[in-house]
Amino acid sequence: MTVRRSSATTALVALLVASLVSCSEERVQEGIEPASTVSTTAPAITEPPATTAPSSIVTTVAPTTTTAATTTTAAAPTTTTAATTTTAAAPTTTAAATTTTAAATTTTAAATTTVPVGDPNTVVGRLGGVEWFMGQLPIQARGADPDLEPVRVGLLNQEDSPAGSFPEARAAVEAAVRWVNEELGGVNGRPVELEVCVTDFTVERSQACAQQMVMADVVAVTTGIDVGSTGAIPIFEQNGIPVVGGIPTNMAEMESTSAFYFSGAMAGAYAGFIGHAIEHFGASRIVLAHGEFESFTVSTRDYGAALAEALGLEVKLIPFPLFTFDFLPVLTKAAEFEPDAIVVAAADLSCAPIMQTMVDLGIEAQLYLVGSCAAEEILEVAGSAAETVLFNSESPLEATVDGAVYEEVVAQYASEPAGGVGTVSMRGFLNLYALLIELGPDAGSREALLDLIRSAVDRPSFWGHPYTCDRQQVPGLPALCAPQQTIFSIVEGEVVPADDGWIDTPALFAQLG
Numbered sequence: 182m183t184v185r186r187s188s189a190t191t192a193l194v195a196l197l198v199a200s201l202v203s204c205s206e207e208r209v210q211e212g213i214e215p216a217s218t219v220s221t222t223a224p225a226i227t228e229p230p231a232t233t234a235p236s237s238i239v240t241t242v243a244p245t246t247t248t249a250a251t252t253t254t255a256a257a258p259t260t261t262t263a264a265t266t267t268t269a270a271a272p273t274t275t276a277a278a279t280t281t282t283a284a285a286t287t288t289t290a291a292a293t294t295t296v297p298v299g300d301p302n303t304v305v306g307r308l309g310g311v312e313w314f315m316g317q318l319p320i321q322a323r324g325a326d327p328d329l330e331p332v333r334v335g336l337l338n339q340e341d342s343p344a345g346s347f348p349e350a351r352a353a354v355e356a357a358v359r360w361v362n363e364e365l366g367g368v369n370g371r372p373v374e375l376e377v378c379v380t381d382f383t384v385e386r387s388q389a390c391a392q393q394m395v396m397a398d399v400v401a402v403t404t405g406i407d408v409g410s411t412g413a414i415p416i417f418e419q420n421g422i423p424v425v426g427g428i429p430t431n432m433a434e435m436e437s438t439s440a441f442y443f444s445g446a447m448a449g450a451y452a453g454f455i456g457h458a459i460e461h462f463g464a465s466r467i468v469l470a471h472g473e474f475e476s477f478t479v480s481t482r483d484y485g486a487a488l489a490e491a492l493g494l495e496v497k498l499i500p501f502p503l504f505t506f507d508f509l510p511v512l513t514k515a516a517e518f519e520p521d522a523i524v525v526a527a528a529d530l531s532c533a534p535i536m537q538t539m540v541d542l543g544i545e546a547q548l549y550l551v552g553s554c555a556a557e558e559i560l561e562v563a564g565s566a567a568e569t570v571l572f573n574s575e576s577p578l579e580a581t582v583d584g585a586v587y588e589e590v591v592a593q594y595a596s597e598p599a600g601g602v603g604t605v606s607m608r609g610f611l612n613l614y615a616l617l618i619e620l621g622p623d624a625g626s627r628e629a630l631l632d633l634i635r636s637a638v639d640r641p642s643f644w645g646h647p648y649t650c651d652r653q654q655v656p657g658l659p660a661l662c663a664p665q666q667t668i669f670s671i672v673e674g675e676v677v678p679a680d681d682g683w684i685d686t687p688a689l690f691a692q693l694g
Contacts (some may be wrong), residue, residue, distance in 0.1 A: 186314050193417045193462055198369050199574065200245050208547035212284060212423045216326055218235055235565065237361075238355055238358060238375045255263070258498045273380060284427070288589050298436060300321070300323070304360060305320060306589055307480065311582050312582065313631070313643075314583055314643045315617070319365065320426040322364035323365070324361065325362045325363075325370060326372070326406075326505055327372060327472065328414040329370050330371060330625075332368045332372070333374045333376060334358075334376070334610075335397065335401060335403070335422075336376055336377045336403055337387070337391075337413060337439070338350045338378075338381045338606070339381065339382060339396075339405065339406050339408060340381075341379065342378075342380075342644050343382075344601070345382065345406070348598075350404075350406060350603055350654075351606070352595050352597045352599040353587075353595065353602075353603030353604070353607040353610075354603075354606050354607060355595070355596070356590050356594035357590055357611055357614075358591075358610070359594040360594050361373055362630075367446055368617045368618060369555070369618060369621060369624065372626050373614070376393070376394065376397045376399055378394065380410075382409055385511065387412035388413060388416065388607055390407075390414035391414075393689055395420050399624050400626070400630060401422065401425050401630055402425070403425070404426065404427050404603055404606070404609070405427055405581075405606045407428060407430070408431065409435050410430065410433060410434055410464035411431060414434060415433075417437075417440070418437060418438070418439050421485065421628065422627060423439055423630055423631050424439065424660075425441050425609060425616070426441070426609015428442075428444070429661070430532040431475070431476050432476055434481060435476075436657070436658060436659065438652065438660075441634050441662050442609075442660050443575075443608055443645050443663040444663055444664065445575070445650050445654075445663065445664025445686055446476075447476065447477060447481075448484035448485070449664030449665070449666055449686050450551060451524065451665025452485075452604070452664065452689045453686055454469065454522070454571075455492065455522075456684050456689050457571070457679065457684060458521065458547060458549070462521055462547055464494060465524045466496075466521050466522075467495070467496055467521065468497045468515040468518055468520045468522070469497070469524050470498075470499040470501060470511050470525045470527075470544070472500075473501070473502060473503050474503050477526055478500070481526065483508065483659075486498055488690065488693060490530055491561060491693055492689070494694060497520065499515060504690045505531075506530055506531055508531070508534050512544060515543055515544070520546045523544070523547070523548050523549070524594075527551075527554075529553070532556075532559045532563070533559055533563040533566075535549070535550065535554075536550075536554075536566035536570055537564075538600075548571070549570075549573070550571075550572055551573060552572045552575075553574045554572060555570075557644045569674075570670070572669055573665070573668055573669075574666070574667045574669060575663070575665070575666060576644050577645075578676055583642065586644075591607075604644070607643070608645055609642055612642055612643055615643075616630060617639075620633060634650050635650055636650075638651065640669075645663055649687075653689055654686075654690070665687070666684045667680065667683055667684070668680050668684065
């Protein structure tokens with residue numbers, strides 16, 4: 182089915198997504214050699230006996246065909262040469278009280294060991310032995326036990342809608358579930374069963390999907406994108422079902438006390454931009470321009486502007502029609518304010534016109550745009566106008582093992598494209614998986630899962646900043662567990678960090694009191 186998106190709805194959903202999905206997440210992984218990362222608190226994976234993993238993905242509305250991959254694990258032989266000792270008898274000859282003793286000699290053959298090697302037809306066989314966010318990645322693939330009770334996890338994702346279709350988010354989670362079941366032994370031996378429900382931008386459909394998750398008795402729900410989630414969140418809260426991971430698109434999600442996102446959404450992006458502008462450019466005046474939509478307006482007014490003012494900046498807010506592509510009026514007003522920095526909350530088809538208009542008007546202020554504006558196709562259109570623009574990301578800017586895992590899992594297990602939004606949805610599912618591993622026999626308990634994630638403090642995150650779910654990372658938005666940001670530019674097609682590591686946005690938000 183081919184779905185046509187109107188330019189209006191495309192622009193809306195693109196900006197909802199843009200603050201979380203950065204092109205840097207995939208750029209920096211090109212040609213990666215697995216690098217070791219250190220994790221001290223994440224649980225280790227228990228390896229049960231190797232079995233054939235079951236097919237465990239149930240899809241509603243958007244049916245998919247799931248084929249269980251066959252994993253063959255060859256036992257790595259170990260050969261040791263036994264040490265041998267040869268001792269010459271020491272004869273004694275007595276003549277004229279003279280004693281001669283032959284020195285004993287010992288010869289030992291050096292022991293040799295063949296190090297186990299993983300199956301190159303598996304992800305762990307190719308990458309195993311290095312450190313990822315859960316500790317040491319196994320070398321040998323082990324399937325989940327199909328005879329054990331499955332751990333049921335739900336997935337809501339918006340697809341086949343003129344308001345935006347994101348099958349790549351579902352495809353990434355499905356690929357991760359197959360990998361977990363076929364190579365990581367499931368959840369302590371129990372297979373993960375994924376209950377998928379596709380939403381369509383409407384509140385009614387999201388409500389129906391939430392009811393489906395209640396009936397399926399899932400332990401938790403992870404998401405891709407669900408703009409109609411105002412219908413689903415109350416049902417999840419009433420039934421004590423945690424929502425773990427995905428892209429928060431509205432205030433209902435960000436204000437929920439039983440939802441947990443490894444992100445700072447647009448509020449986090451503003452904090453990263455403002456903090457960077459103050460530290461690196463000594464900014465004292467800043468423009469925040471945003472599309473007129475509730476979550477953007479609230480993020481700009483109550484978080485971006487409020488934080489900038491708390492840090493001593495003069496602020497100019499410039500709202501604009503959500504679906505405009507003419508930014509001459511917006512940037513003309515911005516220039517009149519004579520700012521040191523300009524942040525424009527826009528994405529997709531708006532990115533290149535913003536960059537080009539900045540150059541045409543000769544504006545020297547530093548321009549900040551969301552990370553998805555650094556997509557290759559956008560930079561090609563923008564040309565040299567993109568050279569001085571700074572972008573945000575919620576992933577490390579250096580190549581990591583987690584990034585290599587994402588690419589390998591998608592390449593081997595995804596049945597359809599799983600880039601873009603898929604980087605965020607896989608992060609959500611694998612972070613949920615790590616929590617379920619730690620719960621052990623309580624992996625099917627919603628209450629135990631809620632208690633564990635609410636206690637998370639600097640817990641390692643898949644391909645992201647460690648997360649803390651104390652409801653205090655972003656005041657008033659308790660669901661945002663990892664608002665930290667990185668800032669980068671693109672120079673000759675390469676990601677170039679614009680700061681030394683992560684920007685501590687929770688420390689900045691603490692200034693709001």
